[in-house]
Amino acid sequence: MHEILTLQLGHRANYLATHFWNTQESYFNYDFASEPSLIDHDVHFRAGQGPGGEDTYTPRTLIYDLKGGFGNLRKWGALYDQGDVEEDLNRLCVVKQQDAPITKSRYQRALDEGHEKVPKLSSQDVKYWSDFAHVFHHPRSIVQINDYELGSTLLPFEKWSSGEELFSSLDKEHDLLDRDIRPWAEECDQMQGIQIFAGGDDAWAGFSSRYVESLRDEYGKTSLWFWGLEEAGAQDQKTKQSLRSVNIAQSLQAISTLVSMYIPVALPSILPQYVQLDPNSPWHVSGLLSMALETMTLPSRQKPGNTKRGLLSDLEAALNVNGNQKIADLQCSLVVDPSSQQTRTKSIAGMATDSRIRVSDGQGFVVHEDEMEKAKSRLDMDFSSGKPSQTALSLRQWDKANHVFGKVESIRGLPTSEQESDEGDEATSRKRRRLASLPNVEKYYDPLPYPLLDSFPEIFANTKGATKAAAIHGSLSTTTQISKRTQGLQNIVSRMVNVADREALSNGLGEIVEAYEEGWDSGSGEDSD
Numbered sequence: 001m002h003e004i005l006t007l008q009l010g011h012r013a014n015y016l017a018t019h020f021w022n023t024q025e026s027y028f029n030y031d032f033a034s035e036p037s038l039i040d041h042d043v044h045f046r047a048g049q050g051p052g053g054e055d056t057y058t059p060r061t062l063i064y065d066l067k068g069g070f071g072n073l074r075k076w077g078a079l080y081d082q083g084d085v086e087e088d089l090n091r092l093c094v095v096k097q098q099d100a101p102i103t104k105s106r107y108q109r110a111l112d113e114g115h116e117k118v119p120k121l122s123s124q125d126v127k128y129w130s131d132f133a134h135v136f137h138h139p140r141s142i143v144q145i146n147d148y149e150l151g152s153t154l155l156p157f158e159k160w161s162s163g164e165e166l167f168s169s170l171d172k173e174h175d176l177l178d179r180d181i182r183p184w185a186e187e188c189d190q191m192q193g194i195q196i197f198a199g200g201d202d203a204w205a206g207f208s209s210r211y212v213e214s215l216r217d218e219y220g221k222t223s224l225w226f227w228g229l230e231e232a233g234a235q236d237q238k239t240k241q242s243l244r245s246v247n248i249a250q251s252l253q254a255i256s257t258l259v260s261m262y263i264p265v266a267l268p269s270i271l272p273q274y275v276q277l278d279p280n281s282p283w284h285v286s287g288l289l290s291m292a293l294e295t296m297t298l299p300s301r302q303k304p305g306n307t308k309r310g311l312l313s314d315l316e317a318a319l320n321v322n323g324n325q326k327i328a329d330l331q332c333s334l335v336v337d338p339s340s341q342q343t344r345t346k347s348i349a350g351m352a353t354d355s356r357i358r359v360s361d362g363q364g365f366v367v368h369e370d371e372m373e374k375a376k377s378r379l380d381m382d383f384s385s386g387k388p389s390q391t392a393l394s395l396r397q398w399d400k401a402n403h404v405f406g407k408v409e410s411i412r413g414l415p416t417s418e419q420e421s422d423e424g425d426e427a428t429s430r431k432r433r434r435l436a437s438l439p440n441v442e443k444y445y446d447p448l449p450y451p452l453l454d455s456f457p458e459i460f461a462n463t464k465g466a467t468k469a470a471a472i473h474g475s476l477s478t479t480t481q482i483s484k485r486t487q488g489l490q491n492i493v494s495r496m497v498n499v500a501d502r503e504a505l506s507n508g509l510g511e512i513v514e515a516y517e518e519g520w521d522s523g524s525g526e527d528s529d
Helices: 011-026 087-094 104-110 160-174 178-185 204-216 237-257 280-303 312-319 338-346 391-399 425-435 481-498 497-517
Strands: 004-009 047-049 055-059 063-065 142-149 194-199 223-230 261-266 329-334 406-411 440-447 472-479
Touching: 004 011, 004 178, 004 204, 011 063, 011 194, 011 223, 011 280, 055 338, 063 178, 063 472, 142 160, 160 178, 160 204, 160 237, 178 204, 194 204, 194 312, 204 237, 223 312, 223 472, 237 261, 237 481, 237 497, 261 280, 261 312, 261 329, 261 440, 280 312, 280 329, 280 406, 280 472, 312 391, 312 472, 329 425, 481 497
Parallel strands: 004 063, 004 194, 063 142, 194 223, 223 261, 406 440
Antiparallel strands: 047 055, 329 472, 406 472
């Protein structure tokens, strides 16, 4: 069935994952008279039985969070009663504690009561990721860590070393792979991979590095995808900003060498006009990030035969062209309505008035694929950190200097007439492009648009209160820009890391820099960022 197991590590990761699971749940089709879903639900969900023998269908996921991070979510939810609590507590080695109950949001109460119309959510309503969750989880999915408390100023969970030490302590006491991972993995018939959502710039990164080490030792050939969440442009004190940068450097050096693909994910510093979100709301930010992530992994859960299916290993093959390029950049755009596509391609002046088109310096931009290589087509939002400011000049300079090694595009929600047809045999075309030193490009099309659910924040200007779905164009790419950003981290490491660790970390980053420069010289003569 090509199952994917999900690992959610930390509060930010759980915000993103909640949007992800709400989206997966929306693909279920309960109307037997309508067309069957294009999605293979068994990739991310498992069938089981509740205490009373009733059938259940819950996500294949493990949810780690600190004490106080789960909000009103109970380990034993509506699908499972308390009859087997003591047995599960002993099996899971969970310490039973009694905390003051957290009141459910109006939205959650309406869902529990089965109301067809639920109250409209706002940032003020969402205090925890569980406040907008739709799905029920199996009790063994919930893993609360009591060593740290969410938001604590006395014992903050920020340093890389704190995460490493926490994992070592828990693993020594419980053997986390045996307790948490193995029961899920053994249920899979043919697991295609493990996707990990985690902080890439805080203590969860250190925790993740040790977890990934254990996973790679146990599942040597399994695809491991790491989505490292970063606080882009956070207005922290200079000390905290430096700490985050060092954590990112350690994440890239330690985690990217062990996983199959490492994707840094941060809120773009500049957003197109059609995106209107509150950067201080984790509900808003995680919604936008999840939309891009969910779009790029959509091919991995397609039913065979409906559209082109791309397993995680297929996506890796397209991106990791030289065998040592495991870090990829994530980009995404809302696609202009097909009905207005003709106007878009004929009139640049007219495009500047459409709020869904990126506007910079008062002028509209559009990239025609007959004017440049398809691999360099720009999308509105770049979720990698360190992208140059999006002005006309900087974008042209970036296009000239940046070389694309491999690229995967996922285009969803367009009618068939708007989709490109790939000509010829794919393997032959790929070989021809590689021999010609051209970028390796794989495209996946899906008629399924991204659902804008009532749990999703209204962050798109032209979809408020009306449109229930959006056409999305997303991409993952391996480029020389990754080398430049890594060089910037090397400079920070040389100043901020103690002498004992500096050399090993800097050398590891240097290997990453070389991996994204090998065989390519832009000839720009520009200094590193």
